[in-house]
Amino acid sequence: MTLLYLVRHGETIDNARHIMQGQTQGELNEKGIKQAQEVAEQLKNEPIDAFVSSDLRRSIHSCEIIAAPHDKSVCTTPLLRERDWGAFTGKYIPDLSNLKNPTLWPKDIESIDAIKARAAEFMAWLRAEYPNQKVLAVGHGIINKAIQSIYFDKPMNEILPMGNAEIRMLEL
Template identity: 55%
Template sequence: MTKLYLVRHGETMDNAAQIMQGQTPGRLNDVGIQQAEEVARKMANDHIDVFVSSDLYRSMQTCAIIARPHLEAGMHLKGTADASAFLTEDDILQRIETTPLIRERDWGDFTGKFIPSLPKDPKDWPDNVETLERMKSRAQNFLTWLKVAYPDKTILAVGHGIINKAIQSVYYKRPMNQIEKMANAEVRVLIL
């Protein structure tokens, strides 16, 4: 059985400012860093075999914060580091598997815009916004990849709000509008 801890990245500067980030890298703000650190504390004793992240920086940054205690504990257990050793963010990022499959939705011309000013009706959206069908295809490909690449492993994957919703939609075989929105740094568990 493959166990997936599905995590949404911590709050970013653009989240707080209500700016549509889309597939821009993004960076955690102080709240987002604290959120990721809280997940790291809560999950410090959970066994995790593999850390996976979207290839967008805000997710990689969240994943690195969560992975740090696991990776540093592993170094100490194997006797490869003394008690004062620690990993840099770059060291940790090299140990995280990244994938574009769980990037945020491509919001096309909406990227960088103030969210409250955008039209709510998809009929009024630009043609270059990624479709839900395309996102659900990426979600299915992601779940298939995990099952093939990491059978019987425990995986922590950090993605984004809407792609995480698409992953759950595919997993539960339910429409996306029936999947509850994930808060920043929220963790959900899926058994694949």
């Protein structure tokens, strides 16, 4: 069994400004750095074997901060990237009234089926690469929700959103 510490990256400049980041790199703000440092402090004595992150900067930076007390490097994977929001990327979230009705969304947004397939691929990769290990993985709000949706076999809308730097544990 692989034990997964699933973490959402710390708060970013765009999170605070309510900007849809999607697959942009993003940058942690001071609060996000502090959040990652708090997770590092909370988990510093946990025997974590490996640290994995999305290949987007906001997650890598969060994971590097969390991994520092363990003196371990961070492995990155695009499987943990945030949902591709297509034409919504960079937009002010409160202006996206269409968000509530997916039939009105632009066609270039990554589908729920595609993101759940990516989540399942990540989980299979994790089991194969890190069997019987404790792994901390830093991802993003929607991909983390998709991972939990697959894990619990529930629709994504039944999975509670993760706050910035929140940790959830899953036994794979």
